[in-house]
Amino acid sequence: MTVRSASARYEGLGKDGKGHVSTQSGVLSDQPYGFNTRFEDEPGTNPEELIAAAHASCFTMALSFALAQAGHADGTLETSAKVTLDKDGPGFKISKSALTLVATVPGIDEQEFDRIADEAKANCPVSKLLNADISLDKTLKPS
Incomplete structure (x- = not known):
């Protein structure tokens, strides 16, 4: 079992509060976040950006390992993730994570690539964690 950790501190409340x-x-390390970094354009991070980074990196690593296990020895995978935050009653919910993948994998056909990529999307640990609609737009570039 592997355990990783992060911490957050929020001083003040509501829109006037500031977090790290x-x-x-x-x-x-003490990266700022708050209302202005989440809903406006103030420099800093926000939970959705961090989830997008986690999902893109987790999926890409899962796909890399699945392709290697299927016998492919080389390739380049580039994934972006867009996480959607929607109003949900009095609060909000993360409703979607849209992954976009561009890959170059010598010797793979489109059908095998689609199958392996879809399995990686469904089985990466972050996909399993999210209770959201997860889409995958994939492009296999010629090698």
Whole structure:
């Protein structure tokens, strides 16, 4: 079992509050977040951006390992994720994560690529965590 951690601190309440988020690895260290970074254009991060980064990186790694297990030795995978935050009654919910993949994998056909990519989307740990609609738009470039 692997356990990773992050922490958040929020000072003040509501729109006037300011937060900071840090990760165990130190990649984020007191990174600012708050209403203005989440709903406006103030510099800093927000939970949806962090979830998008986690989903893109998790899916891409899962696909990389699945392709290697299927016997493919080389390739390039580039994934972006767009996470949607919608109003949900008095609060909000993350309703969707849209993955966009562009891949170059020598020697793979479109049917095998689609099958392996769809399985990776369904089985990456972050996809399993999210209770949202997860889409995958994939492009296999000629090698």
